[in-house]
Amino acid sequence: MSTTVQAGLRAHDGEATRRRKRRLPFSGWHFLLLPLAILFAIPLLQMFLASLSPAAELLRFPPPFVPSHLTLSGYQSLFQQSNILLWLGNTLIVSATSIVSNMILCSFAGYGFARLKFRGRNVLFVAIVGTIMIPTQVLMIPTYLLFSRLGLINSLGAAIVPWLATAFGIFLMRQFFLSIPAELEEAGLIDGCSRLHVFIRIVLPLAKPALATLAIFTLLGAWNDLVWPLIAINNANAFTLQLGIANFQGVHRTDWSLLMAGNVIATLPSSSSSPLLRSSSSPRCPSRG
Amino acid sequence: MTTVGNSVKGRTSGVPKRRPGRSLAATVRQTLEGWGFVAPASVIVVGLSIFPAGWAFVLSLQHWNGFSQPEFAGVSNYAGVITDSEFWDAVVHTAVYVVLFVPLSVFAGMILAVALNRKIRFIGLYRTLIFVPFVVSAATTGVLTNYLFDTQFGIVNHVLNVLGLPAQGWLTDQKQAMVVIVIMSLWGSAAFTTVIYLAALQDIPAELVEAATIDGANRVQTFWLVVLPQLKSVSTFLVIWQLVQAIQLFDLVYTTTRGVRSMRPRRSSTTCGTPLSSSWTSATGRPSPTCCSASRS
Incomplete structure (x- = not known):
């Protein structure tokens, strides 16, 4: 017994002296983190610099790490040669509709699965969570057929409908509602409020953090979605931003400053949500499965 | 936390619903209420995943070019894939x-x-x-x-x-x-x-x-x-x-x-x-x- 304690104390002393001996003015972890952070930052930094470079400079070898002077000509030709504003508008419509709809439908469904008792609840919930595992490729063709029968193909609706509600959103909201005490709702129910009333007046105001998380993930998913719009939308008037960018990469292949200007515009809105992402409590799933 | 909440709920809402007639009506009402909450989102999620997945399986057993009448083909599509x-x-x-x-x-x-x-x-x-x-x-x-x-x-x-x-x-x-x-x-x-x-x-x-x-x-x-x-x-x-x-x-x-x-x-x-x-x-x-x-x- 006493030997363990002594050994422990000795180890503690040893640790302390070792720390004192090799004390750097900063933590040793910087040696790992600084290069890694720079490595992670380089692609986006290059993108940003290239968007501000004169077009000709980017086709020289060796490529300059930093442009000789900054110019907005890439952005200028982007606005002249592409429908970027239309694409941006389309993406804004898709994202905004998706976020609002996801927040409403998923919080209703999440609350239903968390608190209400009804026949078929558990089966339906397991089925919904299980859909996360279905690979998107399996669904592409039947979904295309379904949407073409609904007359949604080649319209913005095709990009919006899959994002109206997501399995991830339902799951996220259910987990949140399970974590808040039911007593609050009981009080409301005893006072004679209806379920709907209790949900809207008492529960939803408490759900702001979960709703914020849901909104961020829906924004990221809907804003960045490429595969499905690529299949469903062939009409240049209904192009989303991602579709436009993927498409004119083929057209303006070597006009890097123009391409990068488009990418900066496509990335800025979603990257502005990354500080929120860092602080959000439950970032569990990056995309629609 | 949740179990506590549920047991409290069971006690408060269970007491007046002991009589069988009311309990049936209450069950129906609860079920309708529950489905009312979950149905809109569920229809979208299931309709865009499980339903198309089943359809994909049916399609995989057919010969179909998108226009003509689909024909049943058994596993020949799979055979085609495996030999591709x-x-x-x-x-x-x-x-x-x-x-x-x-x-x-x-x-x-x-x-x-x-x-x-x-x-x-x-x-x-x-x-x-x-x-x-x-x-x-x-x-x-x-x-x-x-x-x-x-x-x-x-x-x-x-x-x-x-x-x-x-x-x-x-x-x-x-x-x-x-x-x-x-x-x-x-x-x-x-x-x-x-x-x-x-x-x-x-x-x-x-x-x-x-x-x-x-x-x-x-x-x-x-x-x-x-x-x-x-x-x-x-x-x-x-x-x-x-x-x-x-x-x-x-x-x-x-x-x-x-x-x-x-x-x-x-x-x-x-x-x-x-x-x-x-x-x-x-x-x-x-x-x-x-x-x-x-x-x-």
């Missing part, structure tokens, strides 16, 4: 990607999370720089990859040149294309595994680590014997999750090789586009850059 060399190419490319990407992304996430889980200076900046690529879309990553790894003007080859190493073919080289895609996937998704590990690390009770230190464990021992076992369940989740993601790889391959593709005659039926003759083929046979280029050259 292009399909096996795609399977091999996907397998290579999975084998490289899944362990690397989980491992990188663990290291980054351990490193970022300190209270040192600039830690906020480090976290931001490592997390930001996560929000970058596949379309943008594709353009960036083509820019950075361009054989002639790309900065990566330039750096190799400065270091005195030979320039590489990267995306134009069949053997290296998948490596480039793995690198860029790691860049874009390391934040995800890192964030999950970071949350798991912060959930480990400080007393555990303290107790190990007092018992004389050094830092490496503490990590191997105390911290790592605590991360087991999260690691399992991440491996499964990354596996599911990796098997579905499509968008980054599409966006990175599009630029390369435009220099060559384009195959009309490369990807998931429109051909419906054998839905399962296009539903499972994912193109990968080397697969596309190999079949074209």
Whole structure:
């Protein structure tokens, strides 16, 4: 017994002296983190610099790490040669509709699965969570057929409908509602409020953090979605931003400053949500499965 | 917490509903209410996943070109896929990607999370720089990859040149294309595994680590014997999750090789586009850059 304690104390002393001996003015972890952070930052930094470079400079070898002077000509030709504003508008419509709809439908469904008792609840919930595992490729063709029968193909609706509600959103909201005490709702129910009333007046105001998380993930998913719009939308008037960018990469292949200007515009809105992402409590799933 | 809530609810709402007639009415009302809450979202999610998945299965058993009357074909579509060399190419490319990407992304996430889980200076900046690529879309990553790894003007080859190493073919080289895609996937998704590990690390009770230190464990021992076992369940989740993601790889391959593709005659039926003759083929046979280029050259 006493030997363990002594050994422990000795180890503690040893640790302390070792720390004192090799004390750097900063933590040793910087040696790992600084290069890694720079490595992670380089692609986006290059993108940003290239968007501000004169077009000709980017086709020289060796490529300059930093442009000789900054110019907005890439952005200028982007606005002249592409429908970027239309694409941006389309993406804004898709994202905004998706976020609002996801927040409403998923919080209703999440609350239903968390608190209400009804026949078929558990089966339906397991089925919904299980859909996360279905690979998107399996669904592409039947979904295309379904949407073409609904007359949604080649319209913005095709990009919006899959994002109206997501399995991830339902799951996220259910987990949140399970974590808040039911007593609050009981009080409301005893006072004679209806379920709907209790949900809207008492529960939803408490759900702001979960709703914020849901909104961020829906924004990221809907804003960045490429595969499905690529299949469903062939009409240049209904192009989303991602579709436009993927498409004119083929057209303006070597006009890097123009391409990068488009990418900066496509990335800025979603990257502005990354500080929120860092602080959000439950970032569990990056995309629609 | 939840069980307490439920038992309270059972008591308060159960008392007046003892009589059978009312309890039936109450059950019906409860069921309608429950479905009212969950139905709108459920219809969308199930209607766009389980329903099409079943339809895909039915289609896979038929011969159908999208216009004529579908004919039952049994497993002949599957036989067609299995004997299609292009399909096996795609399977091999996907397998290579999975084998490289899944362990690397989980491992990188663990290291980054351990490193970022300190209270040192600039830690906020480090976290931001490592997390930001996560929000970058596949379309943008594709353009960036083509820019950075361009054989002639790309900065990566330039750096190799400065270091005195030979320039590489990267995306134009069949053997290296998948490596480039793995690198860029790691860049874009390391934040995800890192964030999950970071949350798991912060959930480990400080007393555990303290107790190990007092018992004389050094830092490496503490990590191997105390911290790592605590991360087991999260690691399992991440491996499964990354596996599911990796098997579905499509968008980054599409966006990175599009630029390369435009220099060559384009195959009309490369990807998931429109051909419906054998839905399962296009539903499972994912193109990968080397697969596309190999079949074209």
